[in-house]
Every structure is written in C-alpha cells, then in structure tokens.
Amino acid sequence: MQTNNTAIIEVENLVKRFGTFTANDNLTFKVYAGEIFGFLGANGAGKTTTIRILSGLSKPTEGIVKVVGFDAMKQSESIKKNIGYMSQRFSLYDDLTVIENIRLFGGIYGLSNKEIRNRSDELVKDLGIENLRKRLVGDIPLGWKQKLAFSIAIIHRPKLIFLDEPTGGVDPLTRRQFWELIYRVAKQGTTVFVTTHYMDEAEYCDRICVLADGQIKALGEPSNLKHEYQVTSIDELFYRIVKGEDRV
Amino acid sequence: MRTLLFLIQKEFIQIARNKTMLPLIFIMPIVQLVILVYAADLNMKSIEYSVFDLDASHASRELLSHYDSSPFFDTQEQLFSDEDMEHSLKSGEADIVIKIPKGFEKSLMNNESVEVQFLVDGINNAAAVITTAYAQNILLKYHNNLGSSWLNLQEVQAKGIEIKSRHWFNPELDFKVYMVPGILVLLVSMIGWILTALNIVREKEIGTIEQINVTPVRKYQFLLGKLAPFWLIAMFELAFGLLLGRILFGVPIIGSVGLLFLFTAVYMLAPLGIGLLFSSLSNNQQQVMFLTFFFNLTFIMMSGLFTPVESMPNWAQYVNYLNPLAYFMPVIRMVLLKGSDFLDVLPNLIGIAIYSVVVLYLASLAYRKRV
Amino acid sequence: MRSFTSFVIKEFHHIFRDRKTLIVLFGIPVVQILIFGYVITNNFKDIGIAVMDQSNDIHSKGIQSKVFSSGYFIYKGAIRSEKEIESKFQRGDIRAVLVFPSKFTSDIEGSGSSEIQIITDASDPNLANTVVNYLSGIVRQYQVQKLGNGLQKSMMVVETRMLFNESLKGAYMFVPGTMALILLLICALLTSISVAREKELGTMEVLLVSPLRPAQIILGKVMPYVGLGFINAIVILLMGTLVFQLPISGSLILLMAELLLYIVLSLSLGIFISTMAPNQQVAMFISLFALMLPAVLLSGFIYPIENMPLVLQWLSYIIPPRWFIIIVKDIMLKGNGLEYIWDETLILTGMTVIFIIASIRKFKIRLEG
Numbered sequence: 011m012q013t014n015n016t017a018i019i020e021v022e023n024l025v026k027r028f029g030t031f032t033a034n035d036n037l038t039f040k041v042y043a044g045e046i047f048g049f050l051g052a053n054g055a056g057k058t059t060t061i062r063i064l065s066g067l068s069k070p071t072e073g074i075v076k077v078v079g080f081d082a083m084k085q086s087e088s089i090k091k092n093i094g095y096m097s098q099r100f101s102l103y104d105d106l107t108v109i110e111n112i113r114l115f116g117g118i119y120g121l122s123n124k125e126i127r128n129r130s131d132e133l134v135k136d137l138g139i140e141n142l143r144k145r146l147v148g149d150i151p152l153g154w155k156q157k158l159a160f161s162i163a164i165i166h167r168p169k170l171i172f173l174d175e176p177t178g179g180v181d182p183l184t185r186r187q188f189w190e191l192i193y194r195v196a197k198q199g200t201t202v203f204v205t206t207h208y209m210d211e212a213e214y215c216d217r218i219c220v221l222a223d224g225q226i227k228a229l230g231e232p233s234n235l236k237h238e239y240q241v242t243s244i245d246e247l248f249y250r251i252v253k254g255e256d257r258v
Numbered sequence: 259m260r261t262l263l264f265l266i267q268k269e270f271i272q273i274a275r276n277k278t279m280l281p282l283i284f285i286m287p288i289v290q291l292v293i294l295v296y297a298a299d300l301n302m303k304s305i306e307y308s309v310f311d312l313d314a315s316h317a318s319r320e321l322l323s324h325y326d327s328s329p330f331f332d333t334q335e336q337l338f339s340d341e342d343m344e345h346s347l348k349s350g351e352a353d354i355v356i357k358i359p360k361g362f363e364k365s366l367m368n369n370e371s372v373e374v375q376f377l378v379d380g381i382n383n384a385a386a387v388i389t390t391a392y393a394q395n396i397l398l399k400y401h402n403n404l405g406s407s408w409l410n411l412q413e414v415q416a417k418g419i420e421i422k423s424r425h426w427f428n429p430e431l432d433f434k435v436y437m438v439p440g441i442l443v444l445l446v447s448m449i450g451w452i453l454t455a456l457n458i459v460r461e462k463e464i465g466t467i468e469q470i471n472v473t474p475v476r477k478y479q480f481l482l483g484k485l486a487p488f489w490l491i492a493m494f495e496l497a498f499g500l501l502l503g504r505i506l507f508g509v510p511i512i513g514s515v516g517l518l519f520l521f522t523a524v525y526m527l528a529p530l531g532i533g534l535l536f537s538s539l540s541n542n543q544q545q546v547m548f549l550t551f552f553f554n555l556t557f558i559m560m561s562g563l564f565t566p567v568e569s570m571p572n573w574a575q576y577v578n579y580l581n582p583l584a585y586f587m588p589v590i591r592m593v594l595l596k597g598s599d600f601l602d603v604l605p606n607l608i609g610i611a612i613y614s615v616v617v618l619y620l621a622s623l624a625y626r627k628r629v
Numbered sequence: 630m631r632s633f634t635s636f637v638i639k640e641f642h643h644i645f646r647d648r649k650t651l652i653v654l655f656g657i658p659v660v661q662i663l664i665f666g667y668v669i670t671n672n673f674k675d676i677g678i679a680v681m682d683q684s685n686d687i688h689s690k691g692i693q694s695k696v697f698s699s700g701y702f703i704y705k706g707a708i709r710s711e712k713e714i715e716s717k718f719q720r721g722d723i724r725a726v727l728v729f730p731s732k733f734t735s736d737i738e739g740s741g742s743s744e745i746q747i748i749t750d751a752s753d754p755n756l757a758n759t760v761v762n763y764l765s766g767i768v769r770q771y772q773v774q775k776l777g778n779g780l781q782k783s784m785m786v787v788e789t790r791m792l793f794n795e796s797l798k799g800a801y802m803f804v805p806g807t808m809a810l811i812l813l814l815i816c817a818l819l820t821s822i823s824v825a826r827e828k829e830l831g832t833m834e835v836l837l838v839s840p841l842r843p844a845q846i847i848l849g850k851v852m853p854y855v856g857l858g859f860i861n862a863i864v865i866l867l868m869g870t871l872v873f874q875l876p877i878s879g880s881l882i883l884l885m886a887e888l889l890l891y892i893v894l895s896l897s898l899g900i901f902i903s904t905m906a907p908n909q910q911v912a913m914f915i916s917l918f919a920l921m922l923p924a925v926l927l928s929g930f931i932y933p934i935e936n937m938p939l940v941l942q943w944l945s946y947i948i949p950p951r952w953f954i955i956i957v958k959d960i961m962l963k964g965n966g967l968e969y970i971w972d973e974t975l976i977l978t979g980m981t982v983i984f985i986i987a988s989i990r991k992f993k994i995r996l997e998g
Contacts, residue, residue: 298932300759376788378790379793419743463829540649574667591753599719
C-alpha cells in the first residue's frame with residue numbers, strides 16, 4: 011500500500027471513563043496516512059468508544075488525541091471537516107431518496123452544486139444503482155444501503171474515514187463488495203480506520219490492533235502477529251488473546 | 259448559509275413526505291379552531307331551577323312567572339318537600355332552588371317583610387355568583403313593580419341610579435370574536451412546540467443525528483434548519499386561521515396586519531425554541547413528551563385566555579414572564595380587536611424578543627454535538 | 630400465563646428504568662394542582678378600571694370608594710374625556726371606565742334618579758360582562774344602603790344559601806376538573822406510545838409471533854400503568870383535601886373504585902390511539918394535541934356545558950372527563966352515593982369496554998393481515 015510514515019492519528023494514553031466504568035484504558039497507537047487500520051475486538055471491548063472519540067463525537071477523559079493534525083480535545087470541529095464517518099447503526103435518512111441523501115451531505119460538507127451533481131452521478135454509477143436514484147433509502151435493501159452510506163461518507167473526499175462495523179448484518183457477497191470499495195478509496199490515498207469483529211476481514215488490513223477490556227492487546231501487521239503468536243489465522247490469534255493466553 | 263438551506267430543504271422534504279403527520283398538522287388545528295371556539299360561552303343562558311312554593315298563592319305564582327319568562331331560567335320543577343329540594347340539588351337537576359315561604363302573599367299585602375330563600379349549588383363558584391345575581395335581579399324587578407301592578411299602592415318615585423353599560427370593540431359581547439384569536443394562538447404555538455420537540459429526539463432515537471454530528475455542521479445551522487420549516491408552517495397556519503376567523507366568525511382586523519405578523523414572527527421563535535431545548539435535553543420521545551405536556555398545559559392554563567392574568571396571585575404573574583403565551587395572548591387581541599399600534603405592543607415585543615433569544619441560546623447550549 | 634407474567638414484568642421495567650420520565654410523571658400532578666388551585670381559581674379580583682367623574686360629589690365619591698375597597702377592582706387613574714379611553718384600552722391598561730354624569734348627587738337627591746355609565750373593553754366579552762355585573766352589584770348595594778330603595782313597600786329579604794361550597798371556593802370546582810384532566814392525559818400519553826414504540830423498534834413482531842394472545846398483550850400493556858395512574862390519583866386527592874381542604878363527604882371506597890375505572894378507561898384510550906398510530910410521533914401528537922384542548926374546553930371544567938351549542942353538547946358526551954368530573958363532585962362534595970351516579974359510571978364503563986375491544990380487534994387484524 012501507499013503507507014508512508016506520517017501519522018494521521020496519534021493517540022497517547024487515551025482514557026475514557028463513563029462514571030466508574032473504564033471503556034478505554036490507556037490506549038497508545040498511531041495510524042499512518044494511507045493505511046487500512048483494523049480495530050478488532052469483541053462486543054464491548056471499547057472499539058466504538060474509541061472511534062467516537064477519534065471522530066469528535068465523544069470527549070476523551072484523559073490523554074492526547076490528534077487526528078489529521080488537530081487536537082480532539084479542543085478542535086473536534088476542525089477534525090470533522092477532514093474526516094468521513096460511517097457507523098454500525100445505519101444512519102442515512104430513510105425518508106429521503108438516494109439522491110436527496112447525497113445532496114444533503116454534499117451540501118453540508120460545502121460542495122458546490124456542480125460538484126454535488128458530478129459526484130452523485132459518479133457515485134450511483136459506481137455502485138450501479140442508477141435505477142434506485144429516486145427511491146427512498148428506507149426501501150432499498152440493507153446491503154445497498156451500507157454501500158451507499160459508505161459512498162456518502164466519502165462524498166467530500168476526506169483524508170481519513172472511520173468505519174464502525176460497516177459490514178454488520180450483510181451477506182458475505184456484499185461484504186466482499188464492500189471491501190472492494192474500501193480498497194478502492196485506500197488506493198486513492200484515503201486512510202481507512204475500520205472496526206470489525208469479523209476476523210477474516212482483519213486479513214484485509216495493513217495493520218490491526220486487537221482490543222480487549224478497553225486495552226490494546228496486540229498491534230501490528232497481520233502476518234507479523236500471526237508469526238509472533240504462531241497461529242495460522244487471525245481468528246485463532248484473537249481467540250488466544252481474549253482468552254488471555256500470552257504469546258508463546 | 260448554503261448549508262442552512264440544505265438542512266431546511268431536508269426538513270421540508272421529510273415533513274412533506276410524512277403522510278400521516280401532514281394532514282394532522284394542517285387539518286387538526288383548523289377543526290379544533292372551528293369547534294372549540296363555540297365552547298367558551300360563560301354567559302349563563304340556561305340556569306336550571308326548581309321551585310318549592312309553600313305559599314301557592316296568586317302572588318307567589320306571579321313571582322314565579324317572572325322566572326318562567328326569563329330567557330336565562332330553564333325548566334321549572336315543582337318540589338313539595340325539603341327532601342325533594344335536597345335531591346334536586348344533589349342530582350344536579352337544579353342549579354338553584356327557590357323557596358317561597360308560607361304567608362308570602364299575606365306579608366306582602368300587609369307591607370311586612372318577607373323572606374325568599376335561594377338554595378344554590380355552590381361548587382362552581384363563579385357560576386353560583388352569577389346565578390344568584392340573576393335570580394336576585396328578577397326578584398328585585400318583581401318587587402319594584404309591585405307598587406304599580408297588583409298591590410295598587412300609591413305611586414312612589416324610586417330613588418334610583420340607572421346603570422348603563424357600553425361595550426367597546428365588541429358591542430354585542432360576541433365571545434367568539436374573543437376566542438378565535440385566543441385559541442388560534444394556543445393551537446399554533448402547540449403545533450410548533452410539539453413538532454420541534456419531537457423532531458430532534460426522534461433523530462436521536464433513529465440514529466441519524468450521529469451522522470449529522472460527525473459533520474462540520476454548526477450547531478446554530480442545525481437548529482435553525484429545524485426551526486425554519488416549523489416557523490413557516492406556524493406563520494401560515496396563523497394566517498389561515500385568521501382568514502377563517504374572519505370569514506366564519508366575523509373577527510375584525512382593526513389594527514395593522516403587518517404589525518401582527520411582525521409580532522408573530524418574533525413570538526413563534528419562543529415556543530419553537532422551547533421545543534428544541536426540550537428535544538435536546540431528552541433522550542427519548544417519551545421524556546420529551548411528558549416535559550412538553552407538563553409545560554404546555556401549565557402555560558395554556560396561565561395564558562390569560564381562561565382567567566384574567568391580573569386576577570392571578572402575584573407570584574403567578576411573575577411565573578408568567580416564563581410563559582410565552584402570556585406575551586402573545588393580549589397582543590393578538592389588542593391588534594385585531596382594538597387596533598393597538600406599534601407603541602402599544604412594544605413592551606411585549608421587546609419582552610418576547612429577549613425571551614426568544616435566550617431560549618434559542620439555551621437550546622444551542624443543550625444541543626451537544628459531542629458527549 | 631407464565632409468558633403473560635413475564636410480559637407484564639417487562640412493561641414494569643420499561644417504566645421504572647427511565648428516571649427522567651418518572652420524575653416528570655410524579656411532578657406533574659403536584660405542580661399542576663397547585664397551579665390550578667391557586668392560579669386558575671376563577672376568582673375575580675384586581676381588575677383595573679379608570680374613572681371619569683364629571684361631578685365629583687358625595688355620591689360619586691361614595692360609590693367609587695365602595696368600588697375600590699371591594700377587592701374586585703383597582704383604581705387606574707382619572708380620565709377627563711372620552712378620547713383618552715380608547716388609547717388606554719388599546720394599551721391594555723384598563724378593562725373598563727366608570728362614568729359619572731355631572732350633577733350626579735343633586736340629580737339623585739332632587740329628581741331622584743341619575744345614570745352611571747360603564748364602558749368596557751369588550752375584546753374580552755366574558756370579562757366585560759363580569760365587570761358590569763360586579764359593578765352593578767356594588768352600585769345597587771350602595772343604593773340600598775345609602776339611599777334606601779326609596780320604596781315605602783314591604784321589605785323583601787333574600788336569604789341565599791350556597792350548598793356544597795359555602796364559602797364559594799374556586800378549588801371546589803378546579804380540583805375535580807384538574808384530577809379528571811391530568812389523569813386522562815397522563816394515562817393516555819403513557820399507553821399511547823407503548824404500542825407505537827414496539828412498532829417503531831421492531832419488537833412488535835416478536836410479540837406478535839409469541840404465544841401471547843392480543844387480549845393479553847393489551848392487558849399487559851395496561852396493568853403496570855394502572856398502579857402508576859392510581860398513585861397519581863391518590864397524590865392529587867391528598868393535595869386536594871390537605872392543601873385545598875376539599876371534603877370527601879361520600880364513600881371513600883366508591884371514590885377509589887371510580888378512580889380506578891377512570892384510570893383504566895384513560896389507559897385503554899391510550900392503547901386505542903396506539904394501535905391506530907403507525908409510530909410514536911403520531912401517537913404523541915394525537916394524545917397531546919388532539920386530546921388536550923378538547924378535554925379542557927369540552928369537559929365542563931372551565932366553560933359550562935349547558936351554554937354550548939347543541940352540537941358541542943353532543944360532542945361533549947364522548948369526552949370522558951365530562952362524566953368523571955360529575956362523579957367526583959357528587960361523591961366528594963355532595964356526598965352522593967352510587968344511586969346518583971350510576972348512569973355516569975355506566976357510560977365510563979361502556980367507553981372502556983369499547984376502547985379495549987376496538988384495540989384487540991385492531992391487533993387481530995395485524996396478526997392476520
């Protein structure tokens with residue numbers, strides 16, 4: 011990949027507490043520009059908390075968090091201009107049509123009318139949903155919705171996109187197609203930060219970070235990690251980590 | 259600015275597409291206006307009364323015929339015992355029982371003092387006072403006429419003060435003319451308030467608000483985007499309601515329509531702002547609904563439509579500074595029915611303008627893009 | 630039966646988990662009854678009037694001092710000419726002007742009669758009417774006390790007795806009204822969203838495929854709220870008796886039974902709305918917006934039903950509070966027993982049955998459709 015050594019996300023000693031519950035316990039990691047960074051963990055491991063902090067939806071309790079050069083503690087609005095975000099809870103407007111959703115978010119990100127027109131044409135063509143343009147988003151199948159949400163999340167060509175379990179609840183074929191989309195934007199230079207609990211998807215990432223109980227348990231390239239733990243698949247790796255077995 | 263237009267457009271599309279809400283938003287207030295306006299007649303038109311006539315004389319029947327012929331008194335029932343009397347009031351068959359004592363006629367003839375008894379159902383205190391007053395009036399009239407009618411006493415010149423009343427702005431005392439603007443204000447405010455209140459919290463429940471929060475949209479843009487469509491709807495409904503009031507009920511428009519709309523334009527920001535504030539504070543639709551219900555009902559009851567504000571205790575009048583309806587309620591009547599001008603409504607205009615700004619500011623504080 | 634029990638427990642959890650709602654829920658009756666009891670008491674007082682006194686003599690001043698010491702009116706200045714009146718009305722400073730003609734006293738004492746004019750701002754006609762009534766009353770009283778009624782005839786003494794509310798307290802009217810209004814709205818609101826929420830969150834499908842029968846689902850939705858509504862009712866009742874000194878002249882048990890009936894009725898109304906509405910938004914809009922004003926205006930709470938046009942009187946028949954207010958007043962204030970209120974009770978029971986049956990039907994259609 012086009013990974014170079016400029017960090018686009020820098021996290022140092024990030025702590026997030028909700029009352030007495032610690033969701034993120036002293037996280038430190040970097041994400042480099044252009045890479046596909048996989049954030050792995052079981053449900054409740056703290057993935058969504060982290061991604062919400064990084065994208066400016068939630069405030070860190072402690073620690074230094076820098077995203078696209080801005081401080082997440084104070085400059086979350088500047089971060090938002092430069093990132094895209096797609097969440098596991100599908101969040102386009104069901105009662106707007108495909109094209110209306112595109113227009114809305116294009117408009118919010120300050121694209122000109124011409125840009126909006128060009129990009130929405132491009133987008134529906136890429137996804138092959140020209141015939142669905144005027145359909146309400148609520149009426150189109152889930153798989154298409156997810157792909158549409160992804161495309162809309164990058165409508166403003168952000169440097170960095172956060173995907174929070176983007177493939178939750180879709181069929182294997184659609185998951186495959188979804189990852190093709192991710193590869194395509196990564197090739198164009200967009201950094202991808204993706205959380206998932208599908209371990210096979212982790213293999214597609216440049217680097218992965220395994221989270222359990224709010225702490226980072228492993229971080230590195232999938233092949234290196236497999237080697238380090240002497241396992242044949244990420245699935246196995248994950249199983250060993252969450253079971254608390256240390257590397258051999 | 260462009261962002262704002264996109265947001266407003268989005269809200270409009272969503273409103274227009276909501277096939278269940280749309281007719282509710284437009285038809286329900288109109289239906290309520292037309293029906294409820296008729297409900298507010300405080301003039302006692304039919305006081306139901308019963309009679310316990312122990313005298314059963316020419317004089318007592320003469321007196322009772324006065325009640326009979328009065329347009330205010332209704333259905334005469336003859337009672338024959340104290341138990342009857344009690345039952346008549348307890349069952350609600352009568353609002354008032356008139357008891358004429360034995361020897362009524364005789365005492366009158368002999369110029370002795372006579373005592374007539376009114377037994378009134380006092381539960382509705384206001385109605386009881388009016389009922390008594392009407393009943394006394396008739397008695398007094400009967401008594402005054404006695405001299406010339408059948409007792410044939412010498413003519414006496416009554417030392418009397420005649421009271422004449424003139425009712426300005428509404429000589430016929432048509433209560434509908436008063437109720438139309440009042441109910442219209444209630445309806446329009448409630449609609450705007452409820453719709454904005456339900457709006458943001460609904461986006462929270464569905465999850466779409468997250469997608470908005472992660473964009474660089476400014477808080478004020480988002481809130482104004484929510485405000486503008488409902489503001490327009492409210493203005494439209496007010497205009498339509500006024501037109502209807504004029505056609506159906508003959509509500510006059512004496513003052514300046516421009517002034518009224520200027521005031522409405524500022525005023526509407528207040529209930530809409532409260533709706534946004536509540537919506538931002540709540541986690542789900544149930545919470546926002548109970549908040550809205552509570553304040554809505556309180557504000558409506560204290561608005562001055564049902565009881566004059568000046569008759570309320572002092573603390574309540576202070577509380578009313580928080581009640582947007584209390585600013586608008588007098589103004590709409592002043593402008594429509596009395597032709598009040600800009601200077602007359604200025605104190606209220608300033609008040610509601612400050613109110614609106616504060617509420618919208620609070621709403622923008624309460625709406626957090628980040629938790 | 631087991632599945633039914635666990636369903637009811639689930640509904641309980643829904644209610645008690647949401648603290649914010651609970652606080653509002655119990656705060657509403659307390660605050661509302663205080664507000665209604667103290668503020669909306671229909672007590673007529675402190676109405677601002679101005680005086681245009683063209684004679685300024687004994688009787689004109691005498692009447693004025695009576696008027697302004699009555700507590701009903703507040704003196705808002707003297708007026709020289711009629712031209713001033715309009716602008717005062719337009720600013721909303723005063724509600725009426727009391728006009729004395731010139732030579733008021735000498736006319737009365739000489740020719741024996743004179744004339745007072747009351748000019749009202751009738752943009753509020755009900756108030757204008759009341760102002761005239763009260764002012765006339767005061768003048769007439771003055772006339773009798775100070776001038777004698779001038780008749781050499783027999784004295785006519787009127788003895789008026791106010792039954793059930795001797796000191797004419799406004800609270801006697803408003804506590805039952807508030808109780809009826811608040812219970813109806815709270816209960817209907819509570820249940821109206823409960824079914825709609827399940828539809829919106831998709832959990833309805835789970836219920837529909839479960840072995841629960843429609844009637845059980847409806848009952849399960851109503852039951853937990855009965856307790857909630859009943860606590861609310863008791864709070865209102867306690868406030869009414871302790872703070873506003875309303876008596877409970879009749880049977881307490883009967884009152885409780887009627888309260889229970891009314892609560893179940895209101896909850897069923899909510900359920901009925903809920904089965905009709907596609908989502909929470911619509912359910913709430915209907916139960917808030919469509920219910921509130923008609924319940925206030927057509928229940929006889931504020932405006933007497935007998936005064937309304939016939940069509941509205943018919944319409945008021947379907948407003949539950951209309952009947953419940955009569956029941957509460959009868960039991961609490963008049964001390965009546967069931968023999969006086971059996972018809973109202975029957976109507977409320979009938980309404981409850983209709984709402985419940987209609988809701989169950991609506992459910993069945995969903996099941997089969």
